[in-house]
Amino acid sequence: MAKRIDVSGLSAFYGTHRAIDDISMTVEPRSVTAFIGPSGCGKSTFLRTLNRMHEVTPGGRVEGKVMLDDENLYGSSVDPVTVRRTVGMVFQRPNPFPTMSIYDNVAAGLRLNGVRKKGELDSIVEKSLKGANLWNEVKDRLNKPGSGLSGGQQQRLCIARAIAVEPQVLLMDEPCSALDPISTLAIEDLIGELKTRFTIVIVTHNMQQAARVSDRTAFFNLAGVGQPGKLIEIDDTQRIFSNPSVQATEDYISGRFG
Amino acid sequence: MSHSISDAKPAAGVPPVTRLAGRRLPRWSPLAIGVGAIVVGVAIGAGAGLKSHVQWGLIALILFVAGSYAVTAQVEGRRQAKDRVATSLIWSSFILAVIPLYSLVETTISKGAKVLDGTFLTHSMNNVLTIQPGGGVYHAIIGTLEQVGIATVIAAPIGILTAVYLVEYGRGALAKWVTFFVDVMTGVPSIVAGLFILSLWFVLLGKAPASGFAGSLALAILMLPVVVRSTEEMLKLVPNELREASLALGVPKWRTITKVVIPTAIGGISTGVMLAIARIAGESAPIALLVFGSNMINTNPFSGPQSSLPYYIYQQYGNGNDPSYDRAWAAALVLIAFVMILNLVARGIARWKAPKR
Numbered sequence: 001m002a003k004r005i006d007v008s009g010l011s012a013f014y015g016t017h018r019a020i021d022d023i024s025m026t027v028e029p030r031s032v033t034a035f036i037g038p039s040g041c042g043k044s045t046f047l048r049t050l051n052r053m054h055e056v057t058p059g060g061r062v063e064g065k066v067m068l069d070d071e072n073l074y075g076s077s078v079d080p081v082t083v084r085r086t087v088g089m090v091f092q093r094p095n096p097f098p099t100m101s102i103y104d105n106v107a108a109g110l111r112l113n114g115v116r117k118k119g120e121l122d123s124i125v126e127k128s129l130k131g132a133n134l135w136n137e138v139k140d141r142l143n144k145p146g147s148g149l150s151g152g153q154q155q156r157l158c159i160a161r162a163i164a165v166e167p168q169v170l171l172m173d174e175p176c177s178a179l180d181p182i183s184t185l186a187i188e189d190l191i192g193e194l195k196t197r198f199t200i201v202i203v204t205h206n207m208q209q210a211a212r213v214s215d216r217t218a219f220f221n222l223a224g225v226g227q228p229g230k231l232i233e234i235d236d237t238q239r240i241f242s243n244p245s246v247q248a249t250e251d252y253i254s255g256r257f258g
Numbered sequence: 259m260s261h262s263i264s265d266a267k268p269a270a271g272v273p274p275v276t277r278l279a280g281r282r283l284p285r286w287s288p289l290a291i292g293v294g295a296i297v298v299g300v301a302i303g304a305g306a307g308l309k310s311h312v313q314w315g316l317i318a319l320i321l322f323v324a325g326s327y328a329v330t331a332q333v334e335g336r337r338q339a340k341d342r343v344a345t346s347l348i349w350s351s352f353i354l355a356v357i358p359l360y361s362l363v364e365t366t367i368s369k370g371a372k373v374l375d376g377t378f379l380t381h382s383m384n385n386v387l388t389i390q391p392g393g394g395v396y397h398a399i400i401g402t403l404e405q406v407g408i409a410t411v412i413a414a415p416i417g418i419l420t421a422v423y424l425v426e427y428g429r430g431a432l433a434k435w436v437t438f439f440v441d442v443m444t445g446v447p448s449i450v451a452g453l454f455i456l457s458l459w460f461v462l463l464g465k466a467p468a469s470g471f472a473g474s475l476a477l478a479i480l481m482l483p484v485v486v487r488s489t490e491e492m493l494k495l496v497p498n499e500l501r502e503a504s505l506a507l508g509v510p511k512w513r514t515i516t517k518v519v520i521p522t523a524i525g526g527i528s529t530g531v532m533l534a535i536a537r538i539a540g541e542s543a544p545i546a547l548l549v550f551g552s553n554m555i556n557t558n559p560f561s562g563p564q565s566s567l568p569y570y571i572y573q574q575y576g577n578g579n580d581p582s583y584d585r586a587w588a589a590a591l592v593l594i595a596f597v598m599i600l601n602l603v604a605r606g607i608a609r610w611k612a613p614k615r
Binding site: 051053056058081082083084085086088089091093095097098099108109111112113158161162165 | 497
C-alpha cells in the first residue's frame with residue numbers, strides 16, 4: 001500500500017511570491033518523516049504540495065516534480081482529485097463536517113466517491129474508527145454529530161475519515177497543536193501504529209514530538225522575512241537530534257535560534 | 259529582554275485605584291427612573307395641555323435618558339453614567355421601533371377580523387357588487403400562490419447557482435460584472451421590472467400579456483438579487499477548512515459544493531429565499547401591469563387575468579365604500595399571515611438544518 005515520495009527541484013508560489021525554493025528529498029515508505037522549522041519557513045506549504053492542495057489556494061502555483069513511486073503528481077494528465085485520494089491529509093484544527101454524524105463523517109470520503117452499499121460502508125467505518133483508536137469511545141453514538149466530540153476525539157475522527165479512503169500516504173499538518181498532552185499522546189501512539197500501513201509525513205512545532213514519533217526529520221529554514229523557505233537538511237531523526245551536519249539545525253534544535 | 263512590566267509608569271493624571279468596590283445603584287433603579295419619567299412626563303403633558311400622547315411619550319423618554327445620566331453620574335460616576343445612557347437609548351430605540359409594528363398588526367387584526375371567515379377565504383368576488391358586503395379573496399390567494407410559486411421556481415435556482423458561482427468559482431472580470439449587475443438589480447423598482455416584462459412581451463409576442471406567468475417573470479426579476487445576495491453571504495460563512503477537508507479526501511469540487519458546502523449553509527439559504535418570497539408577495543405594481551387583476555377564479559397562471567392579494571387590497575380600497583374597506587383590511591391580514599407563516603417555516607428549516615452540536 002505505502003508508496004515512496006521522491007521530490008526534486010520543487011518550488012511553490014503564492015501569486016508571484018516564492019514561498020519555498022528548490023526542495024529535493026525522498027520520503028521512505030512505511031516510515032514517519034517529520035518536518036520541523038520556524039513559522040513561515042514553508043513546511044505546511046511544502047506538505048500541501050504533496051497532495052496538490054497548494055493549488056486550491058488562490059494564486060497557488062508549483063514548479064518541479066513530485067514522484068509517487070514512478071508517477072509524477074504534477075504530470076499533465078494527472079487529475080488532482082485522484083492524487084488526493086491516494087495522498088490523504090489531516091489538518092491542524094480538527095474539522096469534522098458539522099452537518100454529518102460520526103458515522104457519516106467517516107463514510108464521507110467513500111460516499112462522496114460513490115460507495116453506496118450499507119454493509120461495505122459499515123465494515124469500513126468500523127475498521128477506520130478502530131484504526132484511529134476511537135471505536136470504543138463512539139461505537140454507541142455513531143449517529144450523534146461529530147462536532148459534539150472533544151478536540152482530541154474530533155482529531156482522531158478526522159484521521160479515521162482520512163484513512164477510510166485507504167490512501168497510500170498520510171500527510172499531517174501539526175495534528176496535535178490544538179490538543180492537550182493526553183490527546184497528543186493518543187495521536188502519537190496512533191501514528192506509531194499507522195506507519196506499518198501508510199507512509200506518514202507530519203509537520204510539527206514540537207521537537208520532542210518529532211523526536212518521539214519520526215524515523216527521519218527534515219529541517220526547514222528561511223533566510224529572512226519575505227525570503228523563500230529552504231530545506232536545510234534531512235536525515236535520520238536520531239542523527240538530527242544528536243549530531244546534525246548543519247550548524248543552523250543544531251542552533252534551532254537547542255533553542256539558540258534567532 | 260531586560261524590560262519588565264514594573265518599569266512602566268502609570269500615565270499622568272490617572273489616579274491610582276485604591277478600592278475595587280464602588281457605590282452601585284440597585285438593580286431596580288432603571289425601572290424606578292423609567293416609571294418616574296413616565297409619571298412626570300404625563301404630568302407635564304397634561305399640565306401643559308398637550309393633546310398628542312406622542313408628545314407625552316417623547317417628554318417621558320427625554321426625562322428617562324437625562325434622569326438615568328444624572329442619577330448614575332451622582333452615584334456611580336461618569337463612565338457608568340455614559341454606559342447607562344447608551345443602554346437607555348438602545349432600549350428607547352427598540353421601543354420606538356416596536357410601536358409602529360405593534361400598531362400595524364393591531365390595526366390590521368382589529369379591522370381585518372371583521373369579515374375574515376371561511377366564506378371570505380373560499381369565495382371570489384365574482385358577481386359581488388363592490389358596494390355589497392360578502393365575496394372573498396379565494397381568487398387572489400390562488401393568484402398570489404401561483405405567481406409567487408412560479409417566480410420562486412425561476413429565481414431561487416438561478417439565484418443560488420449564481421451565488422455558488424460567485425463564491426466558489428468566480429474570479430476576475432466576469433465575477434465582478436455579475437456582482438455589479440446584481441447590485442444594480444437590487445435597486446430596480448418593481449414598476450420598472452413590470453414595464454420591462456410588458457415591453458418584452460409586446461416585442462416578442464405582439465400582444466398584451468394578461469397572465470399570471472408574466473407577473474411571475476417580473477417578480478422573479480425582483481427576487482433574484484435578494485436570493486443571490488443572501489446565499490452569497492451564507493456560503494461565505496462556510497469555513498474554508500471544510501472545503502479543504504473534503505477536497506483532501508479526494509472529493510471532486512462539485513461534490514464538495516453539493517454535499518458539504520450547501521448542506522452546511524442550507525439553513526441560511528432557505529431563510530434568504532423565504533425572505534425574498536416575503537418581499538415579492540407584497541408587490542402590486544407588476545400585477546397591475548401584467549396580470550390585470552380579475553374578480554373571478556382563474557387557476558391557470560398561463561392564460562387569462564388573475565388577481566393577487568396586494569392587488570386585491572389596492573383594488574378594494576380604491577372602491578371607496580365600507581364593505582370594500584372591510585374586505586381590503588381582511589385581505590391585508592391574510593397577506594400578513596401568509597408572509598409570517600413563510601418566515602416561521604424559514605426559521606423552522608434553519609433550526610432543523612443548522613449544524614448540530
